[in-house]
Amino acid sequence: MPPFVDRDAEITDLLHRLRGEGPQLLILYGRRRVGKTRLVKELFDRLEGRPRLYYLATLKESRLQLQDLQRDLAQATADPLLAGRPFEEWEPLLLYLAQRHPNLVLALDEFPYLLSADPALASVLQKVWDEHGKGAGVKWLLLGSQLGVMERLLAGSSPLYGRRTGAWKVRPMGFLELCTFGGVRGLEALRYFGVCGGMPYYWEQFAFDDFAGEVERAVWRRGGPLYDEGEFLLREELREPREYFSILQVLARGPRRLGHIATAVGKKQTGISKYLDVLQGLEMVRRELPVTRQHRKGSRGLYRIHDPFLRFWFRYVFPQRSLLEMGEVEAVAARFRDSYPEFLALTYEEVALELLLRRARATGLAVERWGRWWPERGGSRFELDVVVVGEGEAWCLEAKIGSRPRLGRFREAAAAFLADARANGLALRRARLFAFEADGAFEGKEVGVVQAG
Template structure:
């Protein structure tokens, strides 16, 4: 698959590499697993002197040997034998005082499992040598909670050491359209929506569909729910390391949210788990869920709902985890039947998400959300607000445009209209047909 998007990130990494020829740089790259961090780094530094090193969870002596071998192979520098990664890193920093190169530590957080003292030892080496070294040090990691703690916690030794931070996100919607055009020029809106539903713009998932040549709705669902599919165990593989031994409660809560139980009370009733503490961690430590209130609600309002940020995890918890008993006995036809039976409803909800993301990506609005009233009535799918220009878009989203009722939408929006007198209000009817090509 060709390299898509990432122009800004590539340009930024190359600019940092140029700066590092005079001043040592430490760049931290974070992003969920499969988002394309490694591919981006290799693309940005193609043709440059780069030592790429994956930090596996193995003995420190073995890691030292591997890194020494890589230094010799790439730079022709023979460092000798080491059993301490900190001492090896000190030798590497000495080399950087007489020549420039890029060093990448991938899955950097794994050093915690190799030698817990490495981060403090690395800090001492870095602080002692950075003023004379000409090194472009790039560290990246997928475990959001651990990477955040390492570099954002004031108690941690590497706090404040990063000179640049890059958070790699999913492909924008324009890139998903481009990928579809390249692989299925005659695609339908439903094909595009199915790709968005499964991948959410995560590069590795798009690549998996590309390898399977799955770029129609039918082929995408078949690819995800076929025997030996990459996607079947993906949710568990992604999150088990993050949650550790307590993953069962987290999985139950995420399953509840994916199933439409979005309020704390509903989640507790569904799971039997007191969800408050878990939800706070899912939002603030793991960055997996988001909390949202209806437009115009105060910050103190208890009218709060939760959603899963990631499209694939929404799908995985809604169908694969929920019907895991069928998955475990190999009855994927049963799961596929459940997906198809619920497809219209679930994809309709994903379509709402598509259009909210569409309005966010225009850059014209400072608030993009939805609306409902305390009793659950007058739900509105899309609210896009430009407070500076006193403009608001109020939208209804349906798969079928004939089911959109703009008069009914105007009635639902009366409370908003009353509180925003004098504003320019636009009503939007949004359906599959409006996804663009």
């Protein structure tokens, strides 16, 4: 099994809660393949001596779910009543567990599937928790991959509002942690990250010894583990994904303004905005503003796909499904080889931002904002790929694969940035300039300082 990395904070907090005396109603959610199940397995392995059960819900009727869960509970608790007495509804089963097995740690995974089979389940949980579970000290975990459903459980209108004792959104792993996970470094790691992003399951599909061949087997070939993944992710969250597919295909070629997106898909801007709002809520797309104008209302921003895998899938798989379905893998692979280095530039910027943020925080810098910078229309022709702002200074980094920045141009860009910052109310004393080594080792080196004029 691959190593378990980058979840120490979650494990520590969950263990503290589940080993304690008080009741716990915990919610863990995050995108499919992000590692929630592995997190619970690791958690259960460390809860030695405590009865525990992990149950994975599926898409079937509530009565069948209850039968399967009761069977597993009977085995986990060695309770003859659970083995012989059928429960037809959720309330008596949960009540029985609260009264007879309050020490059982029960994890219900894919909880949205249980809700789809019985929409009243959240209200039943509320009732059992209020009347019996809280006083009995039960330990229940609800897990789910459908972000919209899980976030509605946390909302003020949910029956469980005010009952949960903790909630974690399990996020994709960082670049450095996945380098440890895959045992790769530098530009080679970046190539895999451009395909897999921060999703551990995707990294598990690669052996890290033949990049092109592994992409072909995992992605280009019908039946490969990632061949349909992008489509599945959207269909799991959205009832009618056609418009979203179109928008994501446009954004897969790089950040775009709202007007550009609307023109490309043949819609009015007002008709596109609602779809972009949904995609932002699902953290598939984000709206980006220059770091100097992030506080300004009405600033014109750029939309970009937030997740590297979705950006890759909608660039190389979705628009070429006809070729792939006909087995024309080599044609797709050739286009991929020709364009992937340029495509990877955006992922490189995101990795550079992650690493510069870590370095800044490690030095004790109180980071206030971060992102990219580009000028107002008609302003400087320069841009900055990565900017981190804090304590009256900015850390600026140029992220270009295989080359170092031209220092003179870099200084001019930093000077234009400082002037724009001043015009937008940011009192910055200086900009420190950093660059990554051209060999892709990602060792940031300070190459200069520009003082504010």
